[in-house]
Amino acid sequence: xxxxxxxxxxxxxxxxxxxxxxxxxxxxxxxxxxxxxxxxxxxxxxxxxxxxxxxxxxxxxxxxxxxxxxxxxxxxxxxxxxxxxxxxxxxxxxxxxxxxxxxxxxxxxxxxxxxxxxxxxxxxxxxxxxxxxxxxxxxxxxxxxxxxxxxxxxxxxxxxxxxxxxxxxxxxxxxxxxxxxxxxxxxxxxxxxxxxxxxxxxxxxxxxxxxxxxxxxxxxxxxxxxxxxxxxxxxxxxxxxxxxxxxxxxxxxxxxxxxxxxxxxxxxxxxxxxxxxxxxxxxxxxxxxxxxxxxxxxxxxxxxxxxx
Amino acid sequence: xxxxxxxxxxxxxxxxxxxxxxxxxxxxxxxxxxxxxxxxxxxxxxxxxxxxxxxxxxxxxxxxxxxxxxxxxxxxxxxxxxxxxxxxxxxxxxxxxxxxxxxxxxxxxxxxxxxxxxxxxxxxxxxxxxxxxxxxxxxxxxxxxxxxxxxxxxxxxxxxxxxxxxxxxxxxxxxxxxxxxxxxxxxxxxxxxxxxxxxxxxxxxxxxxxxxxxxxxxxxxxxxxxxxxxxxxxxxxxxxxxxxxxxxxxxxxx
Ligand SMILES: Cc1cc2nc3c(=O)[nH]c(=O)nc-3n(C[C@H](O)[C@H](O)[C@H](O)COP(=O)(O)OP(=O)(O)OC[C@H]3O[C@@H](n4cnc5c(N)ncnc54)[C@H](O)[C@@H]3O)c2cc1C
Numbered sequence: 001x002x003x004x005x006x007x008x009x010x011x012x013x014x015x016x017x018x019x020x021x022x023x024x025x026x027x028x029x030x031x032x033x034x035x036x037x038x039x040x041x042x043x044x045x046x047x048x049x050x051x052x053x054x055x056x057x058x059x060x061x062x063x064x065x066x067x068x069x070x071x072x073x074x075x076x077x078x079x080x081x082x083x084x085x086x087x088x089x090x091x092x093x094x095x096x097x098x099x100x101x102x103x104x105x106x107x108x109x110x111x112x113x114x115x116x117x118x119x120x121x122x123x124x125x126x127x128x129x130x131x132x133x134x135x136x137x138x139x140x141x142x143x144x145x146x147x148x149x150x151x152x153x154x155x156x157x158x159x160x161x162x163x164x165x166x167x168x169x170x171x172x173x174x175x176x177x178x179x180x181x182x183x184x185x186x187x188x189x190x191x192x193x194x195x196x197x198x199x200x201x202x203x204x205x206x207x208x209x210x211x212x213x214x215x216x217x218x219x220x221x222x223x224x225x226x227x228x229x230x231x232x233x234x235x236x237x238x239x240x241x242x243x244x245x246x247x248x249x250x251x252x253x254x255x256x257x258x259x260x261x262x263x264x265x266x267x268x269x270x271x272x273x274x275x276x277x278x279x280x281x282x283x284x285x286x287x288x289x290x291x292x293x294x295x296x297x298x299x300x301x302x303x304x305x306x307x308x
Numbered sequence: 309x310x311x312x313x314x315x316x317x318x319x320x321x322x323x324x325x326x327x328x329x330x331x332x333x334x335x336x337x338x339x340x341x342x343x344x345x346x347x348x349x350x351x352x353x354x355x356x357x358x359x360x361x362x363x364x365x366x367x368x369x370x371x372x373x374x375x376x377x378x379x380x381x382x383x384x385x386x387x388x389x390x391x392x393x394x395x396x397x398x399x400x401x402x403x404x405x406x407x408x409x410x411x412x413x414x415x416x417x418x419x420x421x422x423x424x425x426x427x428x429x430x431x432x433x434x435x436x437x438x439x440x441x442x443x444x445x446x447x448x449x450x451x452x453x454x455x456x457x458x459x460x461x462x463x464x465x466x467x468x469x470x471x472x473x474x475x476x477x478x479x480x481x482x483x484x485x486x487x488x489x490x491x492x493x494x495x496x497x498x499x500x501x502x503x504x505x506x507x508x509x510x511x512x513x514x515x516x517x518x519x520x521x522x523x524x525x526x527x528x529x530x531x532x533x534x535x536x537x538x539x540x541x542x543x544x545x546x547x548x549x550x551x552x553x554x555x556x557x558x559x560x561x562x
Binding site: 067089096099100132137175225229243250287288 | 322326334408431450451472473476490528529539544545554560
């Protein structure tokens, strides 16, 4: 196979079956490194990995504290790939591992291919303007990858050997408190119709108008990154784009979104794109099937009336 | 507190053109400060003011980017007292570890600092790793996705970090490296006075002597195949225009 050894490092057990199935196609041996106690690791014995190494993170500790022991484990192999779950903690682990293994991180990889026994990582650069294909030249490589890139197996089987990590965590940072964050979830990926709201929306209350349009069209509501991140008017899981959700509905109605490349990268697989924007020169119109140059505050209420 | 904000100069991605063979032409794109590094500069400006400290900016890149006086002034109009530059035409910095090694070497050359701030990820490569790598190379505490920073004492910060499903508050001993989330603030627009003052602030050229071998190589970089769109556009938000839209939706079967 292209690679001898792949180490999957994940702060989320749920991705293991998919990542293991993907890794098995590329490497002879697959080791999953997980965070939690032995009992939790044993529950995932049939995830598809040959070995599961668990890092027993304490109540005060964090997965990131185990970067050095994980790097030492990887270094037992002369060459290896480390595949890290693309979460915030995962990215922190990936960065630390890359330094200890003296190699680059190729982040948010969206495809892996093998040519002449070499592994190539594919990822988006310049905000979606191009797809870059890269390979590691160092003995080790670290990538971050999200769920949904490989095909998840219908059922899992296997009987992994479960072992504790060797070495101690290092904990330079003390946690003062932690609080669960509660945000609603929507499934935009599966939505057939979407209303896409941008910063053209003047006030949070006006989301009601967009929701009403969604109702008459039987659509879900999503948004651009600043609407979620800066205005905090919608959960972060609702923003579309290359760094957000990538959708492929039959219809998307884009309201008050300028249409920067990063946003387009998330919606350009839609079948029909309708854009409403008051700026005639907004790039969204180049990416739309049908566009209205005008004020969404005039158009949307009148459209709701006509469609009801 | 002595703060250093790292910022990358990048070609404006909106002005990158695609050639017929689907390769990119960045030569005509104007330069800008990587969008999310503006959040790092803003955080540094606020923290420097609150702690009675100072902020310096640090940027590494090629001469065609960093010798541009307009962009230097732009950085200096956003709260930095001085700008440190490592001008390097020998490396491509397409690999985040290479960049991180250069930043770490530059920080060693600068000598003393309390807080190093980085943006969430650069506008061009968006790896979201450089800050973590810099801190790890220097053996300093690192935190990513920081959404709040408060000085707790002279030697510690209280840092809020927002994860996917929880928010943690951390006590971070200094010196430390923080990557701020793009949610942390809305960068302010430089005032006329700040722009005027920017031209008079010092720019220091640093030289670093560090092995910067890349560990990945680029095989190919191509624009994705463009989806054809009909681009039927109507100007107006009157009854007639809305009727045309409703008719379009009906015709398409919605
Ligand atoms: C590394 C990186 C990654 C990014 N990833 C993403 C991503 O995944 N997703 C994403 O969305 N963004 C992303 N961005 C941000 C992106 O570059 C843009 O800043 C963002 O998409 C702009 O959002 P917007 O179109 O809602 O706002 P704006 O660009 O401010 O556009 C608002 C639009 O509303 C119009 N408007 C205003 N009032 C009205 C009205 N009354 N009626 C009609 N139209 C009106 C204006 O003409 C304007 O065109 C990323 C940026 C970077 C640097």
